[in-house]
Amino acid sequence: MERIIMHIDMNAFFASVEQQSNPALRGKPIAVTGSDSRTVILTASYEARAFGVKTGLTTWEARQKCPDLILVPTNNRLYTHVSSQIMKILHDYTPLVEVFSIDEAFMDITGSVSMFGSLERICYLIKSRISARFGITCSIGIAPNKLLAKLASEMKKPDGLTIIRNEDVSRTLEHMPIVELCGIGRKMAAKLALYSIRTCGELGRYPAERLKMRFGIVGEKLHQMGLGIDDSPVIPAEEAEEVKSVGHSMTLKRDIRERADILRYLLQLSEMVGRRARRYGVWGKTVHLTVRYADFTTFGKQGSQPHHINLSEEIYLAAVKILDSLELQHPVRLLGIRLTNLQHQTSQLPLFPEEQTRLKLTEAMDKVNNRHGDFTVMFASLLDQQEKGSHVISPAWRPEGIRNVAVA
DNA sequence: TCTGGGGTCCTAGGACCC
């Protein structure tokens, strides 16, 4: 049974939302960047792209290309809000919507076409509703499967509509560079180039057995991709697999080597990870610490816990233990903490009174932070900039350590 | 003014058990 799969991709999403919410930015070259000083371009408006400004450039590089570029710090809450409203619109056309990222979704509209008249009609309705409500355009790809639908949506931007029908597949793929396929990146393309495979046509014709010998299970998948075959279903959120890890990492304002400085960042990261884990209702058995040096060499180490944890303090102590097992050679540029081996639970009663107190305290803080934003309340050691010289491993987790730093 | 941050999946090697 042939499926009709749609992939929808918002054009320059963050930049478009910013231009929409601030009319002064419309028609101008703008770029959305991370909020801290050491950051890169996350999204550039089409006006900026005309100058060669693109995702991944440093702000400095971007300014070289486009001196009049307007840099806008990222506003994730706004994008998340707009995104969820757009996803709601998509659900009016099929319940089978798979949110692929903040600005992309797959839809299985096999059963919807007859209801709305035609493919083109559905696309028109979706595009015009998103445009009317949010003032942003999107590119839509339609094909017999997700792989090809995603490829199709990339083929015409902005405001594109590309339909790949069954009979078009081999013609479309014949000269298509393999890097255009979702799943084949720069490294894989370079490996395949050694076998003189550069286009999807060449990949599809290459003997499957030889691909399997060289790449194992991945080889089989590659062969299928070359032929434009993909049986993976569109998975709506309610059927999606449970989250497998929760983590945060941050590039520091400056490279640091002082243990006390590192500990302060670890505490902050532990709180971010812990709070999100608790919001998800997950506990993790393993904590990963990631370290990046100034020269960008990045490595990690993980530590397994005797039981599943999700309190910030427990995560922090685990991270510090890992840190102490490392011998840092250089100043640190980035730190990251990730909780894995997750267990999903609805309730877990703490055993001891002091644990109950801590849990209650944590829940109270979470509630405030969920409502009023990150770090509205936090433990005092996070705020205390004077603590530099101290080598305290365990911060003071006392009720009186809570301080409200937000405007009420 | 060098180079973000959130994830998932795969591989490969070693430990350990039967």
Next chain:
DNA sequence: TCTGGGGTCCTAGGACCC
């Protein structure tokens, strides 16, 4: 005493996506 597996779990690292 010497030998060969298979299976599973853990760890580190890398590729890839947005």
